[in-house]
């Protein structure tokens with residue numbers, strides 16, 4: 001299993017797995033994950049989103065679990081490439097707190113301990 005890169009793409013021009021914008025801007029016909037606007041920025045500016053996100057992802061376990069579920073997927077937003085976007089803040093956070101990386105390293109270590117011969 002190889003970890004795919006989590007990346008932001010444009011819903012205007014690219015294929016995407018999860019819609020990251022607000023519910024009132026969901027791309028016509030898209031009914032997949034995020035179509036309900038769950039991952040949108042509810043607080044307006046990026047400066048406001050950063051502390052909102054940091055606080056919520058620490059305090060809200062259900063939110064954090066859904067954010068963790070975005071790893072390795074193509075995250076679609078209306079923002080143009082090169083323009084700052086709240087999705088960048090989310091991707092930055094995932095890169096800083098790579099729990100899946102830590103967990104797979106732990107599992108590897110446990111596996112070696114339980115099976116020292118490697119047979």
Ligand SMILES: [Zn+2]
Pocket residue numbers: 077078079084085086087
């Ligand atoms: Zn955006």
